[in-house]
Amino acid sequence: xxxxxxxxxxxxxxxxxxxxxxxxxxxxxxxxxxxxxxxxxxxxxxxxxxxxxxxxxxxxxxxxxxxxxxxxxxxxxxxxxxxxxxxxxxxxxxxxxxxxxxxxxxxxxxxxxxxxxxxxxxxxxxxxxxxxxxxxxxxxxxxxxxxxxxxxxxxxxxxxxxxxxxxxxxxxxxxxxxxxxxxxxxxxxxxxxxxxxxxxxxxxxxxxxxxxxxxxxxxxxxxxxxxxxxxxxxxxxxxxxxxxxxxxxxxxxxxxxxxxxxxxxxxxx
Amino acid sequence: xxxxxxxxxxxxxxxxxxxxxxxxxxxxxxxxxxxxxxxxxxxxxxxxxxxxxxxxxxxxxxxxxxxxxxxxxxxxxxx
Numbered sequence: 001x002x003x004x005x006x007x008x009x010x011x012x013x014x015x016x017x018x019x020x021x022x023x024x025x026x027x028x029x030x031x032x033x034x035x036x037x038x039x040x041x042x043x044x045x046x047x048x049x050x051x052x053x054x055x056x057x058x059x060x061x062x063x064x065x066x067x068x069x070x071x072x073x074x075x076x077x078x079x080x081x082x083x084x085x086x087x088x089x090x091x092x093x094x095x096x097x098x099x100x101x102x103x104x105x106x107x108x109x110x111x112x113x114x115x116x117x118x119x120x121x122x123x124x125x126x127x128x129x130x131x132x133x134x135x136x137x138x139x140x141x142x143x144x145x146x147x148x149x150x151x152x153x154x155x156x157x158x159x160x161x162x163x164x165x166x167x168x169x170x171x172x173x174x175x176x177x178x179x180x181x182x183x184x185x186x187x188x189x190x191x192x193x194x195x196x197x198x199x200x201x202x203x204x205x206x207x208x209x210x211x212x213x214x215x216x217x218x219x220x221x222x223x224x225x226x227x228x229x230x231x232x233x234x235x236x237x238x239x240x241x242x243x244x245x246x247x248x249x250x251x252x253x254x255x256x257x258x259x260x261x262x263x264x265x266x267x268x269x
Numbered sequence: 270x271x272x273x274x275x276x277x278x279x280x281x282x283x284x285x286x287x288x289x290x291x292x293x294x295x296x297x298x299x300x301x302x303x304x305x306x307x308x309x310x311x312x313x314x315x316x317x318x319x320x321x322x323x324x325x326x327x328x329x330x331x332x333x334x335x336x337x338x339x340x341x342x343x344x345x346x347x348x
Contacts, residue, residue, distance in 0.1 A: 237333045254332065255289030261331045262291035266298070 008219065016208045024197050031193050036186050040156075043182050044143035046092070047158025047175055052141040054086050054096065055173045060164035063098060063171055066109055068124035076110060076123070083112035083173075094155060095176040098162060099127060101138065106130045109171055119152065134159055137172040147179045154179040218246050222253055234261050276347065277312045280320070283343045287336055288328070295331070299323040317348040 004010055062075045070076045079098070087096040096112040106127050113120035121127075129150045133142050137159025144157050155176040161169040218240045225236045238257055240250035284292035293309070300307040303323040304316060312320065321344050328337035 239333055254336075255285075255287065257289075258287065258331045259289035259291035262288065262295045265330075266294055 008216065012212050012216070013209075016205075016212070020201055020204055020208075024201055028193065028197055032190055035189050035193065039186055039189060040182070043156060043177065043185075044145070044158070047143040047156060047177055048141045048160070049158075050090070050093065051137075051143070051158035051160035051173055051175045054083070054175060055141070055160035055162050057082060057086065058098060058162050058173060060162045060168075060170045063109060063162055064100075064164055066123060068122070071114065071123060079110045080112060080114055083110060084116065087112045092177055092181060093175055094178045094181070095152060095174070097121065097174050098171050099134075099174060100171040102126065106134065131157075133157075134172070134174070137161060137174075138169050147182075152176075156182060215246060218242060218250070222246075222250055225253070225257070229257060229260070234264060276314060277310050279347055280312070280344055281309075283347075284324075284340065287332060287340045295327070296320075296324075299327060314348055317344065321345050321348075 058079060063079060066073070066076055066079070083096045083098070087093050098109040098111075099106050100109055102124075107123075108121040108125045108127060109123055111120040111122075114122065127150075129148055131144055131148060133144045134157070136142055138161050141158070141160035143159065147154050147156050149155075155178055157177070158175045159172045162171045162173055164170045221240050222238070225238055228236050236257060238250055238254035241247060242250065281293055281296060284296055288295055296309045299320060300309045300312065300316070304319050307316065321341050324344060325337060325341045328340055331337075332340075
């Protein structure tokens with residue numbers, strides 16, 4: 001009797017499981033990585049589009065004249081309400097604001113949440129964590145390549161220039177999406193990929209299990225026949241029929257058994 | 270029509286595929302014991318029906334029924 005750890009069934013099953021795990025692992029790594037990157041890129045495009053669209057709604061002539069202390073003026077409140085409405089129109093948007101260059105730095109003009117949320121930025125508050133994409137946003141619409149973290153949280157932002165009536169860029173509009181939201185999307189895709197691969201492994205396992213079982217069953221049948229013949233039982237019929245190497249082995253074995261029987265019958269006669 | 274020696278050789282070749290190297294002994298026994306002492310090498314086409322009958326009976330003692338029937342059919346087709 002073959003022990004389980006030297007059994008061909010164990011070796012085949014272990015081999016197949018290792019093979020499946022390697023293939024599945026490589027697939028997960030590749031698919032998940034490329035999907036996450038693609039999702040990030042899609043999110044950047046989405047943020048850029050949102051910022052571009054929102055920028056066209058803001059009056060640059062009014063915006064450029066807003067200065068610190070104008071928080072209660074009609075111009076400020078009109079733009080703030082406009083931004084706030086846009087911010088609330090999409091569940092994807094976390095914050096929306098306008099900014100301008102002040103010397104070498106960047107400061108807030110209108111924050112959509114000013115007067116609504118306590119942590120909103122007043123006019124003129126300097127923003128210290130500006131990125132290259134934010135600077136480029138004064139010329140062309142774009143979005144951060146990576147998440148940025150500041151006192152308002154970890155976000156990914158899109159930017160677009162706001163022009164006055166002369167065509168001069170007087171500021172940018174910033175649109176923030178929460179990193180949690182993006183990670184949530186990535187997790188959803190990741191979980192879907194895991195589920196698909198798990199189902200794939202399960203189906204592959206069942207198919208491999210089925211084929212292994214028939215193969216092992218036939219090998220066992222041949223082994224049993226050989227064991228019976230070696231014990232002197234000549235009433236053995238080899239009934240294994242396959243079109244593969246095991247089938248060829250069974251046929252050779254069957255011919256050998258037949259010849260043995262014929263010779264033994266001759267001796268008996 | 271296959272010639273006498275060629276017929277024996279063809280039947281033997283087909284039988285070896287199923288019964289292995291002792292096929293000649295098996296066929297000899299069928300012709301000698303059941304067909305009036307006829308040597309297998311002297312087999313002629315008219316002996317085929319008798320040979321088929323005895324191969325059909327005896328082969329089932331050695332190999333399974335399906336394989337025995339296949340062998341019988343192959344020999345019958347040579348007639």
